[in-house]
Amino acid sequence: MIPDRFEAPLSPTEEAQRRLMRIFGAPLTVSVPASVQAPVPAAPQNQSPLPGPIQGSVEEDPVALLQASHAAAQQSQVKTEEQIAAEQAWYGSEKVWLVHKDGFSLATVVKTEAGSLPEGKVKIKLEHDGTLLEVDEDDIEKANPPSYNRSEDLASLLYLNESSVMNCLRQRYGGNLNHTYAGPNMVVINPLSTPSMYSEKVMHMFKGCRREDSAPHVYSVAQSAYRNLLTTRQDQSIVLLGKSGSGKTTNCQHLVQYLVSIAGSTGKIFSAEKWQAVYTILEAFGNSSTSMNTNASRFSHVVSLDFDQAGQVASASIQTMLLEKLRVSKRPEAESTFNVFYYMMAGADSSLRTELHFNHLAQNSAFGILPQSKPEDKQRASQQFTKLQAAMKVLGISGEEQKALWLILGAVYHLGAAGATKDGDEAGRRQFARHEWAQKAAYLLGCTLEELSSSIFKHQAKGMQHSTSFRGKADDGGQGDNSVCEDQFIEAHLYRGALKSSQHSLCSLLIVDTPGFQNPRIAQQQRGATFEELCHNYTQERLQTLFHERTFVQEMERYKEENIELALDDIESSTSLSVAAIDQASTQALVRTLARTDEARGLLWLMEEEAVQPGGTEETMLERLFSYYGSAQGENKGASLLLRGEKPHLFLLGHSHGTDWVEYNAQGWLSHAKHNPAAQNAAALLQDSQKKNISGLFMGRASGATVLSGSIAGLEGSSQLALRRATSMRKTFTTGVAAVKKKSLCIQVKLQVDALIDMVRRSRVHFVHCLLPRAEAVGGGGEPRVTHGESPDSDLMTLDVGLLRAQLRGSKLLDALRIYRQGYPDHMVFSEFRRRFDVLAPHLTKKHGRHYIVTDEKRAVEELLESLDLEKSSHHMGLSRVSAVASHTPFIRHKRTKHSLTLLLSSDLLYTLYPL
Numbered sequence: 051m052i053p054d055r056f057e058a059p060l061s062p063t064e065e066a067q068r069r070l071m072r073i074f075g076a077p078l079t080v081s082v083p084a085s086v087q088a089p090v091p092a093a094p095q096n097q098s099p100l101p102g103p104i105q106g107s108v109e110e111d112p113v114a115l116l117q118a119s120h121a122a123a124q125q126s127q128v129k130t131e132e133q134i135a136a137e138q139a140w141y142g143s144e145k146v147w148l149v150h151k152d153g154f155s156l157a158t159v160v161k162t163e164a165g166s167l168p169e170g171k172v173k174i175k176l177e178h179d180g181t182l183l184e185v186d187e188d189d190i191e192k193a194n195p196p197s198y199n200r201s202e203d204l205a206s207l208l209y210l211n212e213s214s215v216m217n218c219l220r221q222r223y224g225g226n227l228n229h230t231y232a233g234p235n236m237v238v239i240n241p242l243s244t245p246s247m248y249s250e251k252v253m254h255m256f257k258g259c260r261r262e263d264s265a266p267h268v269y270s271v272a273q274s275a276y277r278n279l280l281t282t283r284q285d286q287s288i289v290l291l292g293k294s295g296s297g298k299t300t301n302c303q304h305l306v307q308y309l310v311s312i313a314g315s316t317g318k319i320f321s322a323e324k325w326q327a328v329y330t331i332l333e334a335f336g337n338s339s340t341s342m343n344t345n346a347s348r349f350s351h352v353v354s355l356d357f358d359q360a361g362q363v364a365s366a367s368i369q370t371m372l373l374e375k376l377r378v379s380k381r382p383e384a385e386s387t388f389n390v391f392y393y394m395m396a397g398a399d400s401s402l403r404t405e406l407h408f409n410h411l412a413q414n415s416a417f418g419i420l421p422q423s424k425p426e427d428k429q430r431a432s433q434q435f436t437k438l439q440a441a442m443k444v445l446g447i448s449g450e451e452q453k454a455l456w457l458i459l460g461a462v463y464h465l466g467a468a469g470a471t472k473d474g475d476e477a478g479r480r481q482f483a484r485h486e487w488a489q490k491a492a493y494l495l496g497c498t499l500e501e502l503s504s505s506i507f508k509h510q511a512k513g514m515q516h517s518t519s520f521r522g523k524a525d526d527g528g529q530g531d532n533s534v535c536e537d538q539f540i541e542a543h544l545y546r547g548a549l550k551s552s553q554h555s556l557c558s559l560l561i562v563d564t565p566g567f568q569n570p571r572i573a574q575q576q577r578g579a580t581f582e583e584l585c586h587n588y589t590q591e592r593l594q595t596l597f598h599e600r601t602f603v604q605e606m607e608r609y610k611e612e613n614i615e616l617a618l619d620d621i622e623s624s625t626s627l628s629v630a631a632i633d634q635a636s637t638q639a640l641v642r643t644l645a646r647t648d649e650a651r652g653l654l655w656l657m658e659e660e661a662v663q664p665g666g667t668e669e670t671m672l673e674r675l676f677s678y679y680g681s682a683q684g685e686n687k688g689a690s691l692l693l694r695g696e697k698p699h700l701f702l703l704g705h706s707h708g709t710d711w712v713e714y715n716a717q718g719w720l721s722h723a724k725h726n727p728a729a730q731n732a733a734a735l736l737q738d739s740q741k742k743n744i745s746g747l748f749m750g751r752a753s754g755a756t757v758l759s760g761s762i763a764g765l766e767g768s769s770q771l772a773l774r775r776a777t778s779m780r781k782t783f784t785t786g787v788a789a790v791k792k793k794s795l796c797i798q799v800k801l802q803v804d805a806l807i808d809m810v811r812r813s814r815v816h817f818v819h820c821l822l823p824r825a826e827a828v829g830g831g832g833e834p835r836v837t838h839g840e841s842p843d844s845d846l847m848t849l850d851v852g853l854l855r856a857q858l859r860g861s862k863l864l865d866a867l868r869i870y871r872q873g874y875p876d877h878m879v880f881s882e883f884r885r886r887f888d889v890l891a892p893h894l895t896k897k898h899g900r901h902y903i904v905t906d907e908k909r910a911v912e913e914l915l916e917s918l919d920l921e922k923s924s925h926h927m928g929l930s931r932v933s934a935v936a937s938h939t940p941f942i943r944h945k946r947t948k949h950s951l952t953l954l955l956s957s958d959l960l961y962t963l964y965p966l
């Protein structure tokens with residue numbers, strides 16, 4: 051369902067907006083209630099006061115800040131009589147949030163005589179200026195008492211609604227508390243500041259702690275996953291979700307650092323220095339500056355840590371996939387190529403500069419790779435180059451290997467300067483536009499100009515025939531050729547040997563970080579999104595679907611199995627339609643023909659089909675896509691998430707359940723489905739290089755297939771068991787990747803994401819929802835591009851309420867919280883429950899004898915619970931397991947005593963006495 055209150059800047063363009071109105075009959079933009087006279091209450095400045103001051107500031111002492119906040123949260127559960135009286139008064143006065151275009155404002159419901167207002171209307175008085183308004187009932191949401199303003203867990207809010215959740219997040223964010231629990235999930239708002247919340251001292255605060263006892267922090271997610279791994283011996287995954295620039299990679303690094311530092315490693319082979327080195331290299335080769343994030347990841351990666359019996363890290367690997375290779379030669383205007391090029395151009399010393407022919411740099415480049423102009427940027431890039439070289443040294447990459455990399459990167463630079471002619475010769479073959487630069491490239495690569503020229507422009511793979519029937523004649527204008535170098539770098543055995551040990555491993559913990567949602571319009575760019583951006587959005591959305599599946603679908607199924615009834619009818623159960631529009635396969639995949647049929651299939655398949663159809667163009671491809679998934683003109687086909695753009699090659703896709711409409715420009719997309727022999731030729735050319743350091747690096751790599759992923763740190767331990775164990779977790783992934791090699795580039799995207807999801811699905815998944823506070827390019831300072839719904843002089847840190855709202859809706863976090871609160875998230879099978887807790891009822895053991903055989907586990911658990919005198923309403927006896935009512939903590943309450951008996955089902959602790 052497209053929400054009825056939807057806000058700029060994420061709504062579709064005006065034209066699309068009009069079409070949506072035709073389809074859905076209602077505007078998507080929130081109109082300020084007619085009764086609200088200008089000036090609109092721009093920001094909730096006069097909200098409920100901030101809770102009592104928190105001791106400690108994040109700069110001075112993050113530990114003190116976290117402890118104080120946690121203590122305050124705990125204390126707020128134990129209320130004095132005065133506080134209780136104040137809260138009663140609050141409830142009596144009916145405080146509400148008025149939801150409006152610019153945010154939400156606190157108000158009080160004014161009591162009116164029955165029938166004095168039109169139906170569906172309610173009278174309210176705005177808190178900050180006393181204005182009286184008549185507004186729609188649907189535009190108000192109940193507000194929580196001030197003691198809930200900085201609740202550590204959104205699940206504990208008395209009234210769970212969007213405004214209250216946003217208020218809580220804002221209040222915490224304003225107090226430098228950017229982490230908040232959302233039931234079993236974690237929400238992190240990017241603080242856009244120096245990460246002082248992360249240090250060894252803070253790590254130690256979380257070490258060994260149970261989640262229930264610790265303040266929300268990304269370290270507590272790591273700790274809880276680690277604890278789960280140790281107690282259940284089940285593989286765990288931590289998946290980071292969010293928009294580009296929301297902080298996924300930063301959090302991913304903190305997670306790894308925490309785990310490695312807290313768990314330790316077998317033989318102390320993993321040091322913080324090594325991890326830092328790995329990330330320095332990944333960042334150099336895989337990140338670049340985009341309109342959303344000045345240091346955005348342009349590849350997905352999965353960190354896998356394998357733990358041994360003692361709970362130490364025995365081996366580790368990083369698997370990369372979907373590297374945006376095309377960025378080397380082609381990318382949106384105002385975005386940059388991969389960082390490493392700038393580092394090298396600024397940081398190479400004079401002898402390397404001479405060797406790379408960098409003493410005189412070109413003014414033009416077909417690839418747009420030009421040196422930075424600002425001295426401060428150059429200086430920073432130069433420092434980064436030094437850091438990169440040091441990181442390579444830490445990971446055992448020899449000087450010669452490093453040199454090989456600089457030579458290839460240098461050659462890519464010169465190829466950009468060489469460019470290609472627009473028109474071909476008599477044989478239709480194109481050639482270099484400026485031979486002198488091509489000559490330099492050939493020299494650096496250790497081959498002749500002729501060899502280089504023919505491997506790029508001759509459309510026949512060197513030494514191999516390509517006969518796949520789905521592929522047409524390649525024509526990428528010689529652009530994709532050089533991108534293979536990047537791929538090879540990322541794939542190269544850069545880090546091999548750096549992090550391995552020979553110990554046995556028991557369970558694995560995966561951390562998944564992929565590029566965040568991209569939407570040029572959020573960054574106020576007037577361009578359609580690219581195919582690469584579509585791939586990143588698709589990957590994010592698949593991970594979001596996994597969250598949906600884990601949170602809703604599986605839980606609902608479990609409740610059904612256990613005969614538990616829940617009143618959750620209003621929770622949407624549909625998975626994302628925008629995913630289907632991208633990847634839905636034909637049911638006849640095995641006997642596929644390329645004929646155009648009526649059977650619906652997603653964009654990735656259509657690209658492949660239209661690329662080889664006579665007369666196939668991006669427009670014919672989109673026509674077919676609309677015929678399968680679009681709404682017919684004027685006809686309400688329901689919640690279509692696909693719309694036509696203003697031009698034939700433009701289309702809009704409503705990602706994240708229609709909360710993030712992205713306009714894509716499909717021009718040139720069919721070339722992605724076409725085979726590019728130059729990519730394979732490049733690998734062969736490098737392998738045959740006259741320069742030993744280059745050929746050595748690529749030996750055995752010219753396999754003839756362009757693979758989008760590579761294990762850059764195949765760092766498993768060498769023992770059989772370790773290998774078997776570590777491999778089992780990644781088996782699906784490897785199988786997926788093997789299948790990938792046989793498919794076209796478009797299908798590879800889907801298969802790789804399938805493999806990733808399958809791998810994660812086998813584990814217990816922990817989700818971290820990263821939120822972007824403002825729509826500005828993060829990481830580089832500058833003025834916010836959009837300030838929406840927040841006044842800059844507010845005492846809280848500025849936060850774009852509209853953007854936050856859209857992210858919350860897209861994530862479905864509120865629905866997840868509802869199911870969590872109403873449901874029974876903590877559960878245990880009867881036999882396990884009895885095994886753990888029968889120590890609490892020794893008289894039963896005595897009665898039945900120590901070794902008695904239980905024939906009816908359910909009855910035995912019932913007897914145990916009865917003998918403990920526990921409140922029936924706090925737990926549910928299912929068909930195979932006992933579940934604790936969620937509320938806030940998974941405990942089962944004791945009936946009569948002044949204490950609640952806490953049977954923490956998810957913890958390894960047997961029981962705790964908890965004061966009421």
Ligand SMILES: Nc1ncnc2c1ncn2[C@@H]1O[C@H](COP(=O)(O)OP(=O)(O)OP(=O)(O)O)[C@@H](O)[C@H]1O
Binds near residue numbers: 242293298346566
């Ligand atoms: N927890 C944090 N503390 C301090 N600064 C942060 C934090 N998280 C993110 N940042 C800042 O925001 C910038 C963007 O974060 P990051 O690159 O991790 O986002 P991302 O979600 O991985 O983006 P993308 O999807 O584009 O790769 C970082 O360079 C850093 O400056």
